Amino acid sequence: MKAHTFSLVFFLFSVAQGLNPKCEIQDQGSNLQVPSKPLSWEEDVLQTQAKDQARLQYLSSLVAKKPVVPIASGKQIVQSCLGCSSTVFDNAKSTTFQSLGCQAPQSKQIQNPSCDGSDNTCIFNMTYGGTFTLANDSVSSYTFGCLQKTTGNSVPPQGLLGLGRGPLSLLSQTQDLYQSTFSYCLPNVSSANFSGSLRLGPVGQPVRIKYSPLLKNPRRPSVYFVNLIGIRVGNKVVDIPPSAIAFNPNTGAGTIIDSGTIFTRLVEPAYVAVRDEFQKLVKVANIASFGGFDTCYTVSIVASTITYMFASMNVTFPQDNLLIHSTIGSITCLAMATAPNNVNYVLNVRANMQQ
Numbered sequence: 001m002k003a004h005t006f007s008l009v010f011f012l013f014s015v016a017q018g019l020n021p022k023c024e025i026q027d028q029g030s031n032l033q034v035p036s037k038p039l040s041w042e043e044d045v046l047q048t049q050a051k052d053q054a055r056l057q058y059l060s061s062l063v064a065k066k067p068v069v070p071i072a073s074g075k076q077i078v079q080s081c082l083g084c085s086s087t088v089f090d091n092a093k094s095t096t097f098q099s100l101g102c103q104a105p106q107s108k109q110i111q112n113p114s115c116d117g118s119d120n121t122c123i124f125n126m127t128y129g130g131t132f133t134l135a136n137d138s139v140s141s142y143t144f145g146c147l148q149k150t151t152g153n154s155v156p157p158q159g160l161l162g163l164g165r166g167p168l169s170l171l172s173q174t175q176d177l178y179q180s181t182f183s184y185c186l187p188n189v190s191s192a193n194f195s196g197s198l199r200l201g202p203v204g205q206p207v208r209i210k211y212s213p214l215l216k217n218p219r220r221p222s223v224y225f226v227n228l229i230g231i232r233v234g235n236k237v238v239d240i241p242p243s244a245i246a247f248n249p250n251t252g253a254g255t256i257i258d259s260g261t262i263f264t265r266l267v268e269p270a271y272v273a274v275r276d277e278f279q280k281l282v283k284v285a286n287i288a289s290f291g292g293f294d295t296c297y298t299v300s301i302v303a304s305t306i307t308y309m310f311a312s313m314n315v316t317f318p319q320d321n322l323l324i325h326s327t328i329g330s331i332t333c334l335a336m337a338t339a340p341n342n343v344n345y346v347l348n349v350r351a352n353m354q355q
Helices: 045-051 268-282
Strands: 003-006 010-014 032-035 059-061 068-072 131-134 137-140 182-185 195-200 209-215 224-226 228-233 254-257 264-266 287-290 293-297 306-310 314-317 323-325 332-334 336-338 347-350
Touching: 209 224, 228 268, 264 268, 268 293, 268 336, 293 336
Parallel strands: 254 347, 264 336
Antiparallel strands: 003 010, 003 182, 010 209, 032 195, 059 068, 131 137, 182 195, 224 254, 228 306, 264 347, 287 293, 293 332, 306 314, 323 332
16 A cells, blocks of 8 residues: 655655555645445456445545545546436436537637537547536636546446546646645555545645655657666566667556556566566466466465566565456466557556555
């Protein structure tokens, strides 16, 4: 578990909290907390996110005692309504709601908007957005999307709280209030006794921190890139071709950090190097595959640490952040996988289990 602070300039890591599961940060600002729920693994661990959406998605409550939504640092729009009854939001009962026309500036910020011919309403179709109240803060003229239909299992019923860099994300729409700054503390996936936290704005953020720049990639402008320069398994820096992890603004290649993704994915050369050294250090012969993971064990193991090496800092993770355990039998897997091949760019995703 790590505590992180984000802004549009820097990527901050908490040293004071480190791997402290209590996420103890002096409370000087709004601290939004949601109790975690017990783990509920299905037979295929890759279906966890789809079948158990209340767990392994790190949640934040917009208003105390109101429904919670997963936070997604790579997404742009705050989304809601999917999976709910059609009466969950009745705009006729709102005194401040008004639909946006196709010529509205917000409509032009959406990818591929369309118009309703009857009343010129701006309609959007996205794969993944009145006065908005967040804790004690109010945000006027807040733009959000209400999803009524989607495909796949990417969006949970509660919707998503977009914390990406896009113009319609929560951070962008509250820039004057929170100065595009936030931090979150993610609970350990094996714990059911405490909650994580989401802090908005510069007040009350962690004090003892290390910095690594957040990079902007014009090919993928809404996500947070980090300058990963190497990976160490145990005491050895594994041999990874520089092109497999290098930041490239021309192609969109590099490494991003995303709270909405559960398992870290590395492009094949990087993953193979990490996996092979991990297997070598574990020294257990009965390696098997399970679901989408190719490094699994049916006996108890002691995992080596894995360290992500950035330009100005290193972050080391213990086995709680590296292993996933199934309640079906006694299977333990390295919670990493190969990133999908893409002919246009290579993209590594550092997911929430390694945050």
